[in-house]
Amino acid sequence: xxxxxxxxxxxxxxxxxxxxxxxxxxxxxxxxxxxxxxxxxxxxxxxxxxxxxxxxxxxxxxxxxxxxxxxxxxxxxxxxxxxxxxxxxxxxxxxxxxxxxxxxxxxxxxxxxxxxxxxxxxxxxxxxxxxxxxxxxxxxxxxxxxxxxxxxxxxxxxxxxxxxxxxxxxxxxxxxxxxxxxxxxxxxxxxxxxxxxxxxxxxxxxxxxxxxxxxxxxxxxxxxxxxxxxxxxxxxxxxxxxxxxxxxxxxxxxxxxxxxxxxxxxxxxxxxxxxxxxxxxxxxxxxxxxxxxxxxxxxxxxxxxxxxxxxxxxx
Amino acid sequence: xxxxxxxxxxxxxxxxxxxxxxxxxxxxxxxxxxxxxxxxxxxxxxxxxxxxxxxxxxxxxxxxxxxxxxxxxxxxxxxxxxxxxxxxxxxxxxxxxxxxxxxxxxxxxxxxxxxxxxxxxxxxxxxxxxxxxxxxxxxxxxxxxxxxxxxxxxxxxxxxxxxxxxxxxxxxxxxxxxxxxxxxxxxxxxxxxxxxxxxxxxxxxxxxxxxxxxxxxxxxxxxxxxxxxxxxxxxxxxxxxxxxxxxxxxxxxxxxxxxxxxxxxxxxxxxxxxxxxxxxxxxxxxxxxxxxxxxxxxxxxxxxxxxxxxxxxxxxxxxxxxxxxxxxxxxxxxxxxx
Numbered sequence: 001x002x003x004x005x006x007x008x009x010x011x012x013x014x015x016x017x018x019x020x021x022x023x024x025x026x027x028x029x030x031x032x033x034x035x036x037x038x039x040x041x042x043x044x045x046x047x048x049x050x051x052x053x054x055x056x057x058x059x060x061x062x063x064x065x066x067x068x069x070x071x072x073x074x075x076x077x078x079x080x081x082x083x084x085x086x087x088x089x090x091x092x093x094x095x096x097x098x099x100x101x102x103x104x105x106x107x108x109x110x111x112x113x114x115x116x117x118x119x120x121x122x123x124x125x126x127x128x129x130x131x132x133x134x135x136x137x138x139x140x141x142x143x144x145x146x147x148x149x150x151x152x153x154x155x156x157x158x159x160x161x162x163x164x165x166x167x168x169x170x171x172x173x174x175x176x177x178x179x180x181x182x183x184x185x186x187x188x189x190x191x192x193x194x195x196x197x198x199x200x201x202x203x204x205x206x207x208x209x210x211x212x213x214x215x216x217x218x219x220x221x222x223x224x225x226x227x228x229x230x231x232x233x234x235x236x237x238x239x240x241x242x243x244x245x246x247x248x249x250x251x252x253x254x255x256x257x258x259x260x261x262x263x264x265x266x267x268x269x270x271x272x273x274x275x276x277x278x279x280x281x282x283x284x285x286x287x288x289x290x291x292x293x294x295x296x297x298x299x300x301x302x303x304x305x306x307x308x309x310x311x312x313x314x315x
Numbered sequence: 316x317x318x319x320x321x322x323x324x325x326x327x328x329x330x331x332x333x334x335x336x337x338x339x340x341x342x343x344x345x346x347x348x349x350x351x352x353x354x355x356x357x358x359x360x361x362x363x364x365x366x367x368x369x370x371x372x373x374x375x376x377x378x379x380x381x382x383x384x385x386x387x388x389x390x391x392x393x394x395x396x397x398x399x400x401x402x403x404x405x406x407x408x409x410x411x412x413x414x415x416x417x418x419x420x421x422x423x424x425x426x427x428x429x430x431x432x433x434x435x436x437x438x439x440x441x442x443x444x445x446x447x448x449x450x451x452x453x454x455x456x457x458x459x460x461x462x463x464x465x466x467x468x469x470x471x472x473x474x475x476x477x478x479x480x481x482x483x484x485x486x487x488x489x490x491x492x493x494x495x496x497x498x499x500x501x502x503x504x505x506x507x508x509x510x511x512x513x514x515x516x517x518x519x520x521x522x523x524x525x526x527x528x529x530x531x532x533x534x535x536x537x538x539x540x541x542x543x544x545x546x547x548x549x550x551x552x553x554x555x556x557x558x559x560x561x562x563x564x565x566x567x568x569x570x571x572x573x574x575x576x577x578x579x580x581x582x583x584x585x586x587x588x589x590x591x592x593x594x595x596x597x598x599x600x601x602x603x604x605x606x607x608x609x610x611x612x613x614x615x616x617x618x619x620x621x622x623x624x625x626x627x628x629x630x631x632x633x634x635x636x637x638x639x640x641x642x643x644x645x646x647x648x649x650x651x652x653x
Contacts, residue, residue, distance in 0.1 A: 047331060083429070111402065165620070
């Protein structure tokens with residue numbers, strides 16, 4: 001335990017005489033042994049002249065603990081700058097989800113800011129503005145999703161699927177929002193596909209509650225996220241320099257074979273051919289070449305032909 | 316008698332200042348166990364070191380001159396304790412969500428601080444979590460442990476406004492070079508972390524991808540206590556969020572594109588357009604483009620959903636690229652029809 005935690009522990013026991021070691025262990029997330037050892041150390045501290053009446057008196061009565069001669073520690077010491085920053089930044093990040101608790105969280109943070117010195121609050125605010133998670137989701141869509149999640153209300157959704165390059169209309173039962181690696185997803189049961197699916201919120205064109213209440217099915221979101229890999233296909237693409245440098249950043253060594261000419265062959269187990277073509281082939285121009293499967297190559301050349309036709313008309 | 320530990324000495328120092336009725340001179344500190352029997356110089360050195368340590372923990376012992384011209388020290392009464400805060404049950408619930416999602420998250424940069432802050436804030440309240448009700452998951456984990464370590468270092472440097480030195484891999488040139496940067500701002504976008512700062516190697520503001528840092532990172536002036544730089548008042552962090560290398564800049568070209576109705580809604584969400592006009596099968600949008608090459612990469616990444624309408628030279632350029640790709644597959648670029 002660092003000094004801040006030791007001080008807080010003594011203050012807490014002082015405030016709650018007779019609290020058990022077990023309760024303290026739970027609250028401070030430390031073992032009973034650690035709590036006892038820390039309190040024993042505190043009993044060696046105090047004020048000048050360090051007589052028995054000046055040192056903190058820690059009494060263990062069975063499982064219960066009492067502290068005396070520590071009136072100056074009956075409240076927690078003020079928040080440090082890093083603690084205030086931790087609260088302000090965390091609240092700022094959670095506010096991005098436009099969840100229903102955002103407003104009470106803002107109010108709570110305002111109360112905390114008023115309880116600390118104005119200089120400390122201003123400095124923490126300044127530092128919190130120096131670190132950001134950038135999410136560009138539409139506020140109105142996020143709010144509509146959150147309302148449906150909280151009320152178990154089905155919604156009609158227009159969604160652009162990257163894998164199929166289709167705009168579809170479907171009824172979904174929204175379960176949760178997941179922000180992962182800078183992207184915001186809705187996890188919902190999709191009545192069109194009849195299974196749980198993950199949707200990029202940015203790709204939702206419209207989201208309208210139907211008013212129909214749905215019954216939640218047993219669902220483990222953590223399990224779903226770790227096992228989610230839709231329609232995986234394995235493809236091989238060769239990248240020449242300089243494209244290979246960009247690709248090396250995104251593909252692990254296990255899925256990559258670096259060549260002597262500076263290029264790299266990459267194996268991707270990925271969503272759909274359409275998505276691979278758009279994300280992994282076309283932007284790299286002639287520096288990316290599909291090795292296999294032949295079907296992907298065919299599909300790519302067909303799309304390339306369509307693009308070419310657009311420009312041949314007038315060029 | 317064995318010497319007391321540093322923790323005990325700091326505890327005693329804090330207890331002394333929390334109970335001090337008036338600012339105290341250095342000599343009075345000699346009464347505190349852990350400082351007794353020291354020479355004046357040793358006492359000063361030891362106290363200054365401990366004062367710095369307490370300050371790191373967020374407990375600031377301030378200094379002023381008394382009427383005798385001596386330095387005297389004190390903790391202002393308003394900075395001593397956190398008063399009781401009356402929260403509504405909704406506010407407690409909202410704060411407990413903050414606690415659950417961030418203080419339990421290993422990669423939350425201020426994890427330990429948040430944990431302790433909430434313990435202080437909930438000093439008078441027993442909070443019961445209702446985990447089954449949670450409506451969201453936020454995963455802040457960077458892609459690698461190396462990035463996490465760089466971020467921790469940069470966070471600290473940013474807070475103390477200290478200049479950093481690191482090796483950086485330029486993906487454009489394929490070379491690693493040393494950079495000295497005043498860190499202004501950190502942000503995550505699409506799963507990658509970026510540092511914005513004034514680069515003394517290039518003498519202007521730059522954005523660096525933390526995943527391209529290599530090897531060690533260090534402070535340029537580790538021995539100097541104070542900050543190395545000030546952040547200019549006109550620094551606008553949000554202007555760095557747009558990472559498209561082709562974004563508007565001096566000498567930009569005005570471009571008109573057609574975007575299919577399937578994707579025009581999110582293209583409009585993510586880009587700024589000067590003019591937008593709905594047409595039967597999509598949307599015509601006007602924008603300014605600085606770096607034409609990377610703009611063409613972006614257009615290609617949207618496949619047949621986007622077409623450059625003008626200027627004509629960009630249409631020609633696109634056709635040339637498509638033909639070059641065809642050639643790379645052994646197809647005659649000019650007149651192949653599939």
